Amino acid sequence: MTRYTSATPADRAxxxxxxxxSDPAELFEQIPAPLRLGRPLQLPDGLSEAEVCERLAAxxxxxxxxxxxxxxxxxxxxxxxxxxxVDAITSRSEFLTPYTPYQPEISQGGLQVMFExxxxxxxxxxxxxxxxxxxxxxxxxxxxxxxxxxxTGRRRFVVSRGxxxxxxxxxxxxxxxxxxxxxxxxxxxxxxxxxxxxxxxxGETAAVFLQSPNFLGAVEDVEALGAVAKRHGALLVVAxxxxxxxxxxxxxxxGADIALGEGQPLGNRLDFGGPSFGFFCATEAQIRRMxxxxxxxxxxxDGRRGFVLALQTREQHIRREKATNNICTAQALNALxxxxxxxxxxxxxxxxxGELLARRTAYARRRxxxxxxxxxxHEAPVVREFAVRLAAPVDAVLERCAERGIAAGYPxxxxxxxxxxxxxxxxxxxxxxxxxxxxxxxxxxxxxxEREGVAA
Amino acid sequence: xxxxxAETIFEKSKPxxxxxxxxxxxxxxxxxxxxIPVRLLRAEPPRLPEIxxxxxxxxxxxxxxxxxxxxxGFYPLGSCTMKHNPRLNERVAALPGHARLHPAQDPRRAQGxxxxxxxxxxxxxxxxxxxxxxxxxSAGSHGELAGLLLTRAYHADRGERRTKVLxxxxxxxxxxxxxxxxxxxxxxxxxxxxxxxxxDDLRTQIDADPEQVACLMLTNPNTLGLFDENIAEIARLIxxxxxxxxxxxxxxxxxxxxxRPGDMGFDIVHVNLHKxxxxxxxxxxxxxxxxxxxDRIEPYLPRPQVVRREGGNGHGPSYDLDHERPKSIGRxxxxxxxxxxxxxxxxxxxxxxxxxxxxASETAVLNANYLKARLAAGRAGERLPVAFDRHCMHEFVxxxxxxxxxxxxxxxxxxxxxxxxxxHPPTVYFxxxxxxxxMVEPTETETKESLDAFADAVEQILAEAEEDAEVAKSAPxxxxxxxxxxxxxxxxxxxxxxx
Numbered sequence: 001m002t003r004y005t006s007a008t009p010a011d012r013a014x015x016x017x018x019x020x021x022s023d024p025a026e027l028f029e030q031i032p033a034p035l036r037l038g039r040p041l042q043l044p045d046g047l048s049e050a051e052v053c054e055r056l057a058a059x060x061x062x063x064x065x066x067x068x069x070x071x072x073x074x075x076x077x078x079x080x081x082x083x084x085x086v087d088a089i090t091s092r093s094e095f096l097t098p099y100t101p102y103q104p105e106i107s108q109g110g111l112q113v114m115f116e117x118x119x120x121x122x123x124x125x126x127x128x129x130x131x132x133x134x135x136x137x138x139x140x141x142x143x144x145x146x147x148x149x150x151x152t153g154r155r156r157f158v159v160s161r162g163x164x165x166x167x168x169x170x171x172x173x174x175x176x177x178x179x180x181x182x183x184x185x186x187x188x189x190x191x192x193x194x195x196x197x198x199x200x201x202x203g204e205t206a207a208v209f210l211q212s213p214n215f216l217g218a219v220e221d222v223e224a225l226g227a228v229a230k231r232h233g234a235l236l237v238v239a240x241x242x243x244x245x246x247x248x249x250x251x252x253x254x255g256a257d258i259a260l261g262e263g264q265p266l267g268n269r270l271d272f273g274g275p276s277f278g279f280f281c282a283t284e285a286q287i288r289r290m291x292x293x294x295x296x297x298x299x300x301x302d303g304r305r306g307f308v309l310a311l312q313t314r315e316q317h318i319r320r321e322k323a324t325n326n327i328c329t330a331q332a333l334n335a336l337x338x339x340x341x342x343x344x345x346x347x348x349x350x351x352x353x354g355e356l357l358a359r360r361t362a363y364a365r366r367r368x369x370x371x372x373x374x375x376x377x378h379e380a381p382v383v384r385e386f387a388v389r390l391a392a393p394v395d396a397v398l399e400r401c402a403e404r405g406i407a408a409g410y411p412x413x414x415x416x417x418x419x420x421x422x423x424x425x426x427x428x429x430x431x432x433x434x435x436x437x438x439x440x441x442x443x444x445x446x447x448x449x450e451r452e453g454v455a456a
Numbered sequence: 457x458x459x460x461x462a463e464t465i466f467e468k469s470k471p472x473x474x475x476x477x478x479x480x481x482x483x484x485x486x487x488x489x490x491x492i493p494v495r496l497l498r499a500e501p502p503r504l505p506e507i508x509x510x511x512x513x514x515x516x517x518x519x520x521x522x523x524x525x526x527x528x529g530f531y532p533l534g535s536c537t538m539k540h541n542p543r544l545n546e547r548v549a550a551l552p553g554h555a556r557l558h559p560a561q562d563p564r565r566a567q568g569x570x571x572x573x574x575x576x577x578x579x580x581x582x583x584x585x586x587x588x589x590x591x592x593x594s595a596g597s598h599g600e601l602a603g604l605l606l607t608r609a610y611h612a613d614r615g616e617r618r619t620k621v622l623x624x625x626x627x628x629x630x631x632x633x634x635x636x637x638x639x640x641x642x643x644x645x646x647x648x649x650x651x652x653x654x655x656d657d658l659r660t661q662i663d664a665d666p667e668q669v670a671c672l673m674l675t676n677p678n679t680l681g682l683f684d685e686n687i688a689e690i691a692r693l694i695x696x697x698x699x700x701x702x703x704x705x706x707x708x709x710x711x712x713x714x715x716r717p718g719d720m721g722f723d724i725v726h727v728n729l730h731k732x733x734x735x736x737x738x739x740x741x742x743x744x745x746x747x748x749x750x751d752r753i754e755p756y757l758p759r760p761q762v763v764r765r766e767g768g769n770g771h772g773p774s775y776d777l778d779h780e781r782p783k784s785i786g787r788x789x790x791x792x793x794x795x796x797x798x799x800x801x802x803x804x805x806x807x808x809x810x811x812x813x814x815x816a817s818e819t820a821v822l823n824a825n826y827l828k829a830r831l832a833a834g835r836a837g838e839r840l841p842v843a844f845d846r847h848c849m850h851e852f853v854x855x856x857x858x859x860x861x862x863x864x865x866x867x868x869x870x871x872x873x874x875x876x877x878x879x880h881p882p883t884v885y886f887x888x889x890x891x892x893x894x895m896v897e898p899t900e901t902e903t904k905e906s907l908d909a910f911a912d913a914v915e916q917i918l919a920e921a922e923e924d925a926e927v928a929k930s931a932p933x934x935x936x937x938x939x940x941x942x943x944x945x946x947x948x949x950x951x952x953x954x955x
Contacts, residue, residue, distance in 0.1 A: 002812040004540050004734075005819045006903040015826040015904060018833075019847075027821050027847050030683040031715045041713045042582050046809030049544050056803055060553025062568030064561060073558040076790060083476070085513055091546065093527035094520035099536050100740035102883075104942075105935040106875055108462065109523035110739040113516075116464050119952040123502035129951055133741070135594035138790040146637060166790040173758075173786035177605050177638035219496050247488060249498050262790065271549075272569050273559030273791030274594070275742030287949060293740060296945035301930075305462045306937035310945040316597070316633035317886070321642045326597040326633035333738030336516075343465055343505050343512050349476035351501040355488055356481050362491050363483035381492040402565065410560050414779075433482040 002046065066270065069402065070435050074385045074426025075215070075410040076137060076164055077264045077273065080243070081430050083344045086267045086337050095336055100293070100328065104308045105300075110332060111307035114295035117339045124245040125259035126252030127281040132293040133335040134327060137239070137262025140278030141167040141209065142174035143291040143325055144237045144258050147282075148207035150289050150324065151235060155180040157207050158200045160192040160225075162214025163239060164262075165415035171209070180206065190218040190378025190387065192225055201228045207258075211239040212248070215415075216387040217361075217424065218380035219244075222254040230255060242266050242279065242338075244383045246354030251281075258282045267341030268334050277331035277338065288314060291325030293332075353429060357384040361427045364436045368425070371440050373447035377412075377422050385426045387412065387419070390443070392450035394423055400446035406439055457936050458521035465515050466953045469505040475512055503955050522936040523739070524880055530906045532827075534851045534883035534895025535628065535679060537709045537731035539816075542807065545734060545800035554799050559791035563776045569795060570775035573762045576802045577746075583708075583813070584725045584748040585718025590757045591746045592793045596706060597630040599726025599745030600673070602758060604638035605785045606724060606749065607671045607700045609756040613783065616698070618670035622661055624653055626679045626887040628704060640670055647889055651844035652684040658693060666697035675704040676720065677711070679887045679895070680844055681824065681851035691721025700724060700753070705745075708732045709899070710821060710850035713814025723750045729794075733801035744797040755783040760792065819900035820850040823907060827898050828852045830911035835918040839863065840870075843890040850899070854882075856892030863921045865928055867892040870917060872939065873931040877913040 007015070016022060028036065047055065071079040089095065094109060101107030101114075114132040121130040134140045141164075145157055157175070159168055161184055172182050185197045192210060201208055208229040212220035222238055229236040237258045238251040243265040251259035264276035282290060288311065296310025316323040345353060365386045368374050377387035390397055394411045401408035412422030427436070488497060507515075524531075531538035549555065557569055577589035593599040604621065611618050621640040623631045625647055632642045643661050646654035653674070662669055672694045677683045684690065694701050703722040709732040717725045729735045730743030737743070749757065760777040761784075767773050777792065808816060825847055831854070832842065839859040842852055856867040871881035871894075883895040898907055921928050932938060 002808050002815055004542060004808075005816065005900050007819050007822065007900075011904045012822065015822055018829045019822075019825045020829070021825075021847075024818050024822050027825055027849075028714055028818075030685065030847060030849070031711070032685055032688065035688065035715050035720055037714055037716060037719070041810040041813060043579055043805065043810040043813070046812040047806050049807070052544060052803050052806045053548060055806060056548035056572075056799065057551060057553075059568035059572050060548075060551040062571070063553040063557045064565035065552050065554075066556040066558060067552045069565075071558055073560050075560050077559055079556070079558065085475075085509060088513070089516045089520075092517075092520045094523040094525045095739055096546075096736045097526035097541050098523055098739045099531070099533055099538060099737045099880075102533070103524070103871070103875065103881060104940050105872070105932050105937055106457070106524035106880070107522075107739075108936045109519040109521065112462060112464065112519055112522070113739075115951070115953065116466065119464070119466055119955075120502075120504060122952045123504065123955070126502075135598060135741075136790055139594065139598070139788065164790070166787055169759075169787040170789060173605065173788060174601075174637075176785070177601065177608065179639045219492060221496060223495075245498070246501055247492070247498055249496055250502070253498075269555045269796075270558050271555055272557040272561075272566065272795035274789075274794035275744075275796050277741075287951075294949070294951055297950040298941045298945040300937040300940045302938055304937050306940045307462070308940050308942045308945045310942075310949050310951060312942075313946060316629040318629070319633070320629045321632035321636045323629070323633040323636070326601060326630050326637050327595070328597055328630060329595040329741035329743060331738075331742050332740035333736075334742055336739070339465075340512065340516060343507060343515075344475045344509065345504065346474045346476060346506050347469075347501055347504045348474055348506070349478065350504050352478055353476075356478055358488060358491050359481045359483050359485060362486065381496065383492070398562070402562065407558065407561065429479055432479070 069405050069407045071407045072409045072425050072439060073407050075424055076262050077270055078426055078428050079270060079430055080265055080428045082267055082269055083341060085344060086340045089340050090333055090337050095333060101309060108306060111295045113336050113339060115307050117335045118295060120339055120342050121279045121281055124242055125281040126250035127259055128284050129287045130281040131290050132295055132330040134278035134280055134292050135329060136274060136276050136278045138164060138167040138170040140260045140280050141239060142170045144260055145171055145174060145180060146178055146325060147289050148235045149178060149180060152206045154204055154206035156204050157182050157209060158205050159184050159209040160211060161186050162192050163209050163211045164215050167239060190216045190380040192220055194225055197225060198228045201232050201234060203232055205232055205234040207235040207237050209237045213241060213244060213383055216378060217382040217385035218378055219248060219383060222251060226255045244354060246351040247358060263338055266338035268337050275331060275334055277334040289324050292327050293330040356429055357427060361386060364427055367436055367440045371444040374443060385424060387422050387424050389421045390423055390447060392447040394421060396450050397446040400449060401442045404442050406442050408439060408443060458518055459936050464953045465505045466955060468511060468515060469507055471506055473506045473508050475509040529878050530902060530910055531880040532882050532896045532898045533880060534897040535706050537897060537899055539734060539899040540901035541734055541736040545803045548803050549796050549799040567775055570762055572802055573798055574764050574775055576798050579805045580727055580746055581748055583712055585716025586725060586748040586750055588754040588757060589746055589748045590761060591798060592758045592788050593745040593747055594789055594794055595743050596726055596728045596745045597634055598788060599747045600630055600634035601638055602747050602788055603702045603724040603726060604634055604640060606753050606756045609785050610753055611670060618668050620668045621670050622672040625889050627673060628706060631673045631704060651680040651682040652686055653690055655686055662693055662697050669697045669699040671700045671702050673702040673704060675707050677707050677849035680853050681848040682844055683849055687720045706731060710817055712817040714817055723753055729797050729801040734804040735797045735800050742794055742797060744794040756785050758788050759784045759786060816900045823898040823900060823902055824848050824850050824852055827896060827907045827911060831914060834915040836914050839918050851895060851897035853890050854894040855890050856894055860892050864925045865921050867894050869928045873917045873928040874913060875932040876934045879910055879913060
């Protein structure tokens with residue numbers, strides 16, 4: 001018996017007798033003999049719970065996490081404070097261990113959470129329809145592409161270079177499958193080049209993809225940029241950081257047909273990149289083309305209010321090859337974490353958090369720009385992340401900061417070769433003024449040392 | 457369960473209440489309009505609930521009591537592998553070194569995480585019998601899409617363009633949906649009288665245009681819980697036509713340590729870490745759907761890939777993320793995948809070890825066959841016969857056709873009545889080729905007592921229906937709500953709270 005199974009020798013004997021076989025091996029005889037493994041797997045023997053714990057703790061120890069270092073890394077995932085009630089609620093068995101709510105009568109808790117989550121995301125984005133969640137941000141962008149093909153019958157996407165590099169790459173990957181062309185429009189002064197965008201969009205364009213704040217942290221004028229999509233009958237898809245929507249004009253008020261993004265900043269931990277969730281909101285016109293689960297309100301036979309999975313005729317288990325998407329995961333537990341976090345922040349707190357981020361980020365940007373060897377990469381407005389240029393090799397500077405216990409930011413060179421000297425710095429409510437000052441000092445010292453050729 | 461009238465958290469909101477207190481800014485409190493142009497700012501904040509912490513906690517605790525869950529009782533949902541979720545795995549996933557590790561951390565400072573991924577890849581490769589693994593796909597359906605994109609890239613690299621993907625009529629709905637999304641056309645293959653692929657039909661479909669066959673997607677054991685004895689011949693036929701063979705790993709829990717997809721001839725396998733490897737389902741996610749592939753598919757695996765570099769001069773090995781993969785299909789998502797899921801599944805594999813995994817599968821198969829026998833010995837033997845009468849693997853499919861004909865009870869009615877007995881019903885109306893299908897997967901972590909209790913409940917419901925079928929037809933009675941109007945929710949969708 002493993003520690004998770006219960007069949008005693010006596011149980012097994014009784015069960016085998018009921019089946020009418022003498023050995024469990026007989027049940028495996030339906031596997032042709034040459035295909036039976038016939039040897040133990042080449043894996044170690046099982047360990048006790050205490051040993052597993054120690055083994056995993058030893059691995060975790062070899063990572064520099066946001067408790068070991070002061071973390072200014074962002075680029076789509078952020079070191080926000082997750083309130084204690086998120087852990088308390090998401091660790092309840094009733095939310096942690098059920099499957100997708102296929103039996104609504106005994107899944108009202110989970111379905112109502114989805115309905116509340118949809119309401120919250122609809123409020124954040126100012127679009128009437130939200131699904132219950134997708135895998136994460138970049139694959140949500142790719143799903144929007146699939147929707148746009150279905151909605152317009154066209155197969156070309158025009159994509160701002162300000163869209164997260166992982167989103168752009170994922171969109172290209174998916175496009176090779178469903179068949180679409182991806183055209184990229186560059187940035188000017190940190191913002192999407194409006195003239196280039198207008199020139200790239202035409203009557204063959206299925207969708208225009210923008211991100212605000214974009215990957216360099218700059219707040220785009222989505223309304224002005226997106227008008228060209230409307231003129232040519234293309235969908236406007238806007239990727240956004242949900243935590244900024246307490247203060248920034250929501251995509252729904254800027255003409256977006258679809259607003260989506262990475263949900264991690266809402267109540268989800270970093271987890272080295274996942275699991276988190278993607279959110280996906282749209283206009284009424286797209287409701288029957290939406291990907292993923294959607295909870296809807298209804299009544300039971302006694303007239304009592306209840307919730308079910310709505311519009312299931314879009315989905316793979318009903319529509320098979322004609323489904324609007326192949327996804328069946330809603331990242332329900334991660335969406336619950338987001339909902340609890342949003343309820344905890346509340347109407348006032350959500351806005352205050354946005355203001356707090358904007359003010360600390362403005363301070364950090366000024367403070368860093370005052371350091372010898374650092375200048376802003378762009379002057380566009382920012383909320384919670386900004387880009388600077390360093391007058392010394394970025395990797396070497398980052399290494400010196402790391403040695404002082406600071407993860408100073410994300411080097412832009414890998415994704416933007418034109419910004420090989422660029423550093424992206426993210427601010428959360430956990431990054432105090434003192435930490436920002438320490439970052440400025442560490443960067444200044446590191447740049448100076450590099451320029452003077454001092455050995456690290 | 458909790459049965460009061462549903463009220464959303466938005467309806468419990470009252471102006472002026474709040475839970476969060478934020479840290480003081482500690483920097484100049486400039487008006488927002490001085491930082492960001494007014495036309496880019498929001499006029500009114502979103503109408504999130506205004507509610508204090510005690511009532512938030514109470515609200516979600518009450519909601520939780522309107523859910524049935526695996527820790528409350530037997531959950532024999534076919535093809536979903538509702539096995540116990542060890543709490544040890546939650547503990548190790550929550551260690552700060554995992555939970556607060558930023559995904560863009562320099563790989564040199566994330567060696568533990570990359571090593572864990574490397575070790576998990578190696579374990580899955582051994583279990584699947586295929587040498588290369590990408591952990592990136594976020595779920596089974598994502599793995600399927602990855603597999604089809606890999607197939608496309610593999611053929612394209614050989615100068616071939618193929619258009620058709622074969623899938624049995626018993627396949628999971630995600631299979632055909634993934635096929636369309638990957639830009640292929642689905643060709644259905646029939647099922648034979650033993651529940652396997654109909655070989656003549658397969659040959660006909662291939663021979664119709666062998667050069668168009670890109671791939672065959674198969675679940676083995678299939679969705680009937682039966683191992684396809686012809687798998688070696690199936691693989692030979694597909695490979696002879698130049699196609700790839702894709703293994704939907706939803707049913708891997710039947711064969712861990714007993715038989716390996718790679719040895720069966722599969723080129724690409726996805727593994728549902730949330731099924732076979734104990735990641736909690738979370739009420740519909742998160743999960744993860746890593747893929748294992750053969751040598752010829754390896755060059756096309758998604759970017760980035762975890763690699764191990766042997767150290768020299770007395771240094772140990774080091775781990776890195778390889779982004780330079782010129783033939784790669786590219787990214788399928790952000791960052792490295794659902795790492796938190798990897799931690800849990802790796803802890804599970806360490807806990808069970810080689811023997812434990814094999815024993816888990818053996819017990820899963822034993823439990824399924826025992827429950828099948830228990831049911832067949834009672835009224836279900838006549839009313840709910842097993843669709844294909846032979847030993848099953850980890851799950852089996854019953855047909856409610858006689859029950860419907862003789863008692864007027866549908867599979868749905870039986871499922872709803874089971875709710876009153878405190879059980880989660882099996883999967884219903886799938887696979888599609890079995891009329892009034894009921895798909896039962898007990899898993900290895902259930903006791904004989906649970907299986908007996910379930911068989912007794914089915915017996916009791918059938919006996920009750922012989923007296924008065926109306927009882928089950930109007931069930932359930934004891935749940936937070938009774939049968940819901942699902943048609944209305946689709947015809948006139950209300951998908952958010954009106955405010």
